[in-house]
Amino acid sequence: MTSGLMTSDRRALCTASEQYNDNAAGVAVCGTTGSSCNSCTWTHDGTTYVIPDVGDESHCTDHGICFDSSGNLINTIGDSSSCAASGTWTAAVFTVFSANANNEYACHGNSWIKSCYRCTGAAFRSPTECIKSGGTWALDADSTTEALCSAGSGGTWSFANKFEGGQTVAGASVSAGGIMQPGMGCSTGPSYILGASSCIKDTTFDADIDEGTTGSAAYAANLNYYSSDSGMNGMAGITTYPYVVKAATITASPNLAVDASICFLPFLRPKNEGALFISPDATYGHVLITEPRNYATADKILFSSGKASVLGGTNAGNIEFATDKQVRLWGIVNSGSVKFTLSQDIVIGDVTNSGSIVMTGTKQAIVGVTNEATGTVVGNGAGAYYVYNTVNNGAITINADTVDAIKCNIEDVTNEATGTVVVNGPGAYYVYNVVNKGAVTINAGTVDALIKCNSGTITIGAGVTGTVTIVDGCTGGTITAGGATVVNAVATYASFTISLDGITAAGFTTDAQNSFKEVVCSACYSAHHSNLLFW
Numbered sequence: 001m002t003s004g005l006m007t008s009d010r011r012a013l014c015t016a017s018e019q020y021n022d023n024a025a026g027v028a029v030c031g032t033t034g035s036s037c038n039s040c041t042w043t044h045d046g047t048t049y050v051i052p053d054v055g056d057e058s059h060c061t062d063h064g065i066c067f068d069s070s071g072n073l074i075n076t077i078g079d080s081s082s083c084a085a086s087g088t089w090t091a092a093v094f095t096v097f098s099a100n101a102n103n104e105y106a107c108h109g110n111s112w113i114k115s116c117y118r119c120t121g122a123a124f125r126s127p128t129e130c131i132k133s134g135g136t137w138a139l140d141a142d143s144t145t146e147a148l149c150s151a152g153s154g155g156t157w158s159f160a161n162k163f164e165g166g167q168t169v170a171g172a173s174v175s176a177g178g179i180m181q182p183g184m185g186c187s188t189g190p191s192y193i194l195g196a197s198s199c200i201k202d203t204t205f206d207a208d209i210d211e212g213t214t215g216s217a218a219y220a221a222n223l224n225y226y227s228s229d230s231g232m233n234g235m236a237g238i239t240t241y242p243y244v245v246k247a248a249t250i251t252a253s254p255n256l257a258v259d260a261s262i263c264f265l266p267f268l269r270p271k272n273e274g275a276l277f278i279s280p281d282a283t284y285g286h287v288l289i290t291e292p293r294n295y296a297t298a299d300k301i302l303f304s305s306g307k308a309s310v311l312g313g314t315n316a317g318n319i320e321f322a323t324d325k326q327v328r329l330w331g332i333v334n335s336g337s338v339k340f341t342l343s344q345d346i347v348i349g350d351v352t353n354s355g356s357i358v359m360t361g362t363k364q365a366i367v368g369v370t371n372e373a374t375g376t377v378v379g380n381g382a383g384a385y386y387v388y389n390t391v392n393n394g395a396i397t398i399n400a401d402t403v404d405a406i407k408c409n410i411e412d413v414t415n416e417a418t419g420t421v422v423v424n425g426p427g428a429y430y431v432y433n434v435v436n437k438g439a440v441t442i443n444a445g446t447v448d449a450l451i452k453c454n455s456g457t458i459t460i461g462a463g464v465t466g467t468v469t470i471v472d473g474c475t476g477g478t479i480t481a482g483g484a485t486v487v488n489a490v491a492t493y494a495s496f497t498i499s500l501d502g503i504t505a506a507g508f509t510t511d512a513q514n515s516f517k518e519v520v521c522s523a524c525y526s527a528h529h530s531n532l533l534f535w
Contacts, residue, residue, distance in 0.1 A: 023181055024269070026241035030186035031250030031274065034166030037100040037107035042092040042128055049127035049137055052117055052158030057094040063128045064091035075132045092128065097161065102252040104163045104191045105277065112193055112257040112277055116140040116149035117156045125156050145261045147197055165190050166252060171245035171273065179271050179295070180245060191255040194238065194262060202264035202286040202307070239267040246273035246297060253299055258287055260305070266290065269313070275299040280306040294319060296336065303327070315355070321346070340364065353394075359383060366390055373418045379406075388412055392419040392438070400425020406445065410434060417456065436477065447484055460484045
């Protein structure tokens, strides 16, 4: 289902208690039972045509064309019974995909992108009727949105396969150990696809954040952008306190998806037990999620295009950032799995990690992160890392082979007694003002390091080059020099800051985060005061 929402009781500004009331509830996308996945196609002269939006076999096989004995189309005959006396009926074929019956995302080829099928020369919505009327039926690859598809005559915006959701099943209530609030029911399921008729960009929002504008001031200065249904406000109605709920008895897991027609879209505190599929416009898309709660039982949150921002909240499940655009992960408590690929503009800030963070071939700033004893942080392949003001109690590993280029800048980092840091790949490692109480192993690369204090162990491989300076006056640790030069010296702490795109620890304070959230909330409705009608 794609949203077409109306809203009432507009709020100019959410207070902190309203914005983060844990009992607030918006719409609920629930899992279902009895779902199905199938297709309806018609083949003629070696070409197979998709007949969109056909949900049952009898409806599918009603589509067909009558041909005479010479193979010529008889366009005056429209059904198999009439055709029997004078020709041969070529019917559409109904195919059931049992393996994907409980997974709508898989049913659509692991994508929420619909296609435009167009009848040129006639105005029919199926290939058989189009061809019988002298038209040409084909995929219109240039019409990449529903608006473009509808702009021309004879266009049908649809998935190739048809998924039927079955019966929605409400999840357990909070009192029974679930997440649904008292009196809350299912709004739809198992999937809901958010689309837009216009592109609302994040330009104004980003400018207000960059300038430090408060939520109330931003709202007052740009009412049309933040408040009107044609602006950011109209995009946020269904994404305020949404629930994606997975009951124990469902067979089709719930999904809330953002399609490529969306540009800027904020989510306000979603609770997810299923999947959030985030695939906005590849050029202007930006989906911002504030205070999510992604449960251990959840399928995933997947960002596959556009800019991605997650501010606050908790993750016990899986979050995947597979976009090549800007990524911001800020203030989250992670006990699950977070993966990054493709992007060369990532900031991971003020994050507490007791789970897994994996970066593959990416460029990122890691600022103000606490990696707890059970936490693992892994960098794979070529990449660039700026690590600042971070504490490691767990395991940090950098893996690269001989063809990968690693650049790693580390400043003001403490590796605690339980912490391990292992470097397994070649690269350039610049280290300043680091305290090591645990174990550091550097097996490859070039180092230029100033260790403020070493009371743990540092082991440097024979193939490593460079210089490691240990500050005088801090004793008790051991160091194996390997191929590097180790010197003891009185430290001279110059005004020195390694930077990546101007990122500093000051930008990751609690006050800065709350200001950010306030601007988001200024455009949203409090779920306690809104009446959401969306179909």
